[in-house]
Amino acid sequence: MPLENHEKARFLLHRSLVEGISLEDRHWLDAHVGQCAECGRYADLSARVVRALDWFALELDPAAALRVENVVRSRAEGMRSAEARAKSLWIGTAVAIFLTFTGSAVTWRPLAWLASQWNLPSRVWQIVFVAFWLLPSLLLALLPLFRRRLLGEDSDSNGQTV
Amino acid sequence: MVAVVTAFSRLAEPESQCIARALRRRDSEFIGRMVSRYHYRLLRYLVYWTSRREQAEDLVQETWLRVLEHAGQYNGRLRFEPWLFSIARNLAIDHLRKQQTATARHRMCREDEAGLNLPAPDFESPFLAAARSEDAKRIAAALGALEPIYREALLLRFQEELSLAEIAQVAGAPISTVSSRIHRGLSMLQASLGGDADAA
Numbered sequence: 001m002p003l004e005n006h007e008k009a010r011f012l013l014h015r016s017l018v019e020g021i022s023l024e025d026r027h028w029l030d031a032h033v034g035q036c037a038e039c040g041r042y043a044d045l046s047a048r049v050v051r052a053l054d055w056f057a058l059e060l061d062p063a064a065a066l067r068v069e070n071v072v073r074s075r076a077e078g079m080r081s082a083e084a085r086a087k088s089l090w091i092g093t094a095v096a097i098f099l100t101f102t103g104s105a106v107t108w109r110p111l112a113w114l115a116s117q118w119n120l121p122s123r124v125w126q127i128v129f130v131a132f133w134l135l136p137s138l139l140l141a142l143l144p145l146f147r148r149r150l151l152g153e154d155s156d157s158n159g160q161t162v
Numbered sequence: 163m164v165a166v167v168t169a170f171s172r173l174a175e176p177e178s179q180c181i182a183r184a185l186r187r188r189d190s191e192f193i194g195r196m197v198s199r200y201h202y203r204l205l206r207y208l209v210y211w212t213s214r215r216e217q218a219e220d221l222v223q224e225t226w227l228r229v230l231e232h233a234g235q236y237n238g239r240l241r242f243e244p245w246l247f248s249i250a251r252n253l254a255i256d257h258l259r260k261q262q263t264a265t266a267r268h269r270m271c272r273e274d275e276a277g278l279n280l281p282a283p284d285f286e287s288p289f290l291a292a293a294r295s296e297d298a299k300r301i302a303a304a305l306g307a308l309e310p311i312y313r314e315a316l317l318l319r320f321q322e323e324l325s326l327a328e329i330a331q332v333a334g335a336p337i338s339t340v341s342s343r344i345h346r347g348l349s350m351l352q353a354s355l356g357g358d359a360d361a362a
Contacts, residue, residue, distance in 0.1 A: 018319060018344045019326055042352075049351045052301040053320045058206055064219055065201045072226040073194040079230060080188035 005032060009039040013046050089144055096141030104134050182238030185229065197226055200246060203322065207247055210313045211254040213306065221257060225250040244328040247318065251332055258310075304354030312347035319344050 012029045015021050021029070033043050108129070115125035184192035204225060208218035228249050229236075236245050305313055311333070318329045329344075330337045 014345050014348060017348065018341055045352050045355060046348065049301065049348060049355055050320050052298040052355070053316060053351075056206070056298060056302070056321070058202065058209060058215075060202055060205070061219075065198065068201065068219075068223045068226065069194050069197045071223055072197045072230065073190040075227055076188045076190040076193045076230055080190070083188065 006036065006039055009033065009036065010042060013039075013043055017046060017050060093141055093145055097138070100134070100137040100141050103137065104129075107133065176238070178240065178242050179238035181242045182233075182236050185233035185236060188230070188233070193226075193230070200243075203243075204246065204250055206321065207314070207317060208250055208254055210305075210317045211251065211310050212258065213310075217257065221250065221253050224253050228253060240331070241328065243322065244324060244331045247322070247324075247332040248334070251314070300355050301351055304351050308347060308350055312343050312350065315340055315343040316347045316351070 009029060009032045012021055012025050013033075016026070016029065033040050111125060111129055112122075115122065180192075181196065183189075184196075201222065204222050205218055208221045208225075209215060212218050212221065225246070229246065232249070236242070314333065315329060318324045318332060319326075324332070326337050326340055329340045333340055333343075335343075
């Protein structure tokens, strides 16, 4: 029997275990293994190796498994509540910013009227408006987002910065 | 009625998408069940990587915490297992790299993990402890001497029954590389089993 046939048989044997082979190759391989004792032994050996890999069974420690489960569960719960807090914070901030600008728009006209009554130059009252109305409102709206950083607190236990 | 429709649509939903949704929602009940369900397979995979049971157990927990942190990256379009194993793999490699300086008993890992020194298995190899047959005991000795990348490929193919494409996804290597790792790993194990059998 030509040497190439044995090499081909071994190649196909491995290939059949790893990724599968065509029906035609399967027929050829079965026929060859049936005739060739050496390749038959090789096929048995391959099958034994795969079976032996299947016979590895680790002993599970139920307490360790439960411990991991509890840690992961509690982390998931922590992350969920942190994310819920972060979500409310962002919504609150968005509402506060919206109210800041809406309130500013509403206040603008009465202030302009008051400034004209007091003969104030428009640039002066506009600077006063931005410095004492708009900026403080914006800072107050954004303050909760930076609360932790301002207070020098680290991110919370689950790694989420709220 | 809406509840019935929702329940029905969930039944029809592929499992991977259920998992992705549960992870995004931080559904602790569901996640707890997943931890329990995948515990053995993850532990076995990490034992194959680290050769050490205790380290593998620590890494199982770290893997799940990493899964929670990166939950948004899993979209449920692909199976969950390759994603889970790839996270475990990265952690195992990081862990082994950190260990490089701490251990004198290590070997140089070849191929694409060049430069990664991996520890030889403990005297009481977890593979030997897990062997349930004479052949498995012989294979256990050979597995201990095998590079982890070959052990990993063999495990993922023959125990986890992942496809070559999925193994490639876990290993971050081309399919051809994965295929050759499995071939080489099998050949090395065959040599050990064949040699022992011949000696016997």
